[in-house]
Amino acid sequence: xxxxxxxxxxxxxxxxxxxxxxxxxxxxxxxxxxxxxxxxxxxxxxxxxxxxxxxxxxxxxxxxxxxxxxxxxxxxxxxxxxxxxxxxxxxxxxxxxxxxxxxxxxxxxxxxxxx
Amino acid sequence: xxxxxxxxxxxxxxxxxxxxxxxxxxxxxxxxxxxxxxxxxxxxxxxxxxxxxxxxxxxxxxxxxxxxxxxxxxxxxxxxxxxxxxxxxxxxxxxxxxxxxxxxxxxxxxxxxxx
Numbered sequence: 001x002x003x004x005x006x007x008x009x010x011x012x013x014x015x016x017x018x019x020x021x022x023x024x025x026x027x028x029x030x031x032x033x034x035x036x037x038x039x040x041x042x043x044x045x046x047x048x049x050x051x052x053x054x055x056x057x058x059x060x061x062x063x064x065x066x067x068x069x070x071x072x073x074x075x076x077x078x079x080x081x082x083x084x085x086x087x088x089x090x091x092x093x094x095x096x097x098x099x100x101x102x103x104x105x106x107x108x109x110x111x112x113x114x115x
Numbered sequence: 116x117x118x119x120x121x122x123x124x125x126x127x128x129x130x131x132x133x134x135x136x137x138x139x140x141x142x143x144x145x146x147x148x149x150x151x152x153x154x155x156x157x158x159x160x161x162x163x164x165x166x167x168x169x170x171x172x173x174x175x176x177x178x179x180x181x182x183x184x185x186x187x188x189x190x191x192x193x194x195x196x197x198x199x200x201x202x203x204x205x206x207x208x209x210x211x212x213x214x215x216x217x218x219x220x221x222x223x224x225x226x227x228x229x230x
Contacts, residue, residue, distance in 0.1 A: 033218075042119075045218065103164065107158050
C-alpha cells in the first residue's frame with residue numbers, strides 16, 4: 001500500500017467552526033489531491049497540488065482552502081464548516097500527471113460530520 | 116468540463132457469473148481511464164487502467180475495453196467470487212500536459228456476488 005495517512009480519521013464538529021484535515025505521504029510524490037465522496041456523486045475533486053506551494057481549485061472548491069508547505073503534507077481547511085460539508089474526504093497522491101506515472105493512490109479517508 | 120456516467124448503480128450476480136459495468140465520458144480529449152474498487156470503510160484501490168492508444172486490457176479475471184469513437188469504456192469481471200463484492204468506480208482524465216492528472220469519477224456501482 002502507498003504510504004498515505006490521513007488525520008483525523010473521524011471528526012464531529014459544529015456548524016461555523018474551522019476544521020483542518022491532514023494528508024501525509026511518505027512516497028515523495030509530487031502531486032496530491034483532495035476528494036470528497038457523497039452517495040450518488042462518486043468522488044469529486046476539491047483541490048489539488050502539483051508541487052510545494054502550488055495548488056489549484058477542483059470541481060467543488062467553494063468553502064475549502066488548502067496549503068502545501070512540504071512535499072509530504074497537504075492540508076485541507078474548512079474555514080467555517082457547514083452541514084453540506086458532511087462527507088468522507090479522501091486524499092490521493094501520484095508521482096506524475098502523464099505517461100505511466102499518473103496512477104493515483106488513495107488514503108484511508110476521513111469521515112467528517114458537521115452538526 | 117468532463118462528465119462521466121456509470122451504469123448500473125447496483126449489480127447483483129451469482130458466484131461464477133460475469134459482471135459488466137459501463138461508463139461513458141464526454142470529453143474526447145480524455146486519454147486515461149482507471150477503474151477503482153472500494154471496500155467498506157477503505158479508500159479506493161486501482162484494479163486496472165487503460166490508455167486511449169489501447170482498445171482492451173486484461174489482468175486475470177478482470178478486463179477493460181475502450182471505444183474511443185463512442186466514448187465509452189467497460190469493466191468485465193469473469194468468474195466472480197464473493198470477495199469481488201465492493202463498490203466500483205470508473206474515472207477519466209487527460210493525462211499529461213497541464214491537466215495535472217485530475218480525475219473525473221463516475222457515480223459508482225455496488226456489486227454484490229452471492230455465494
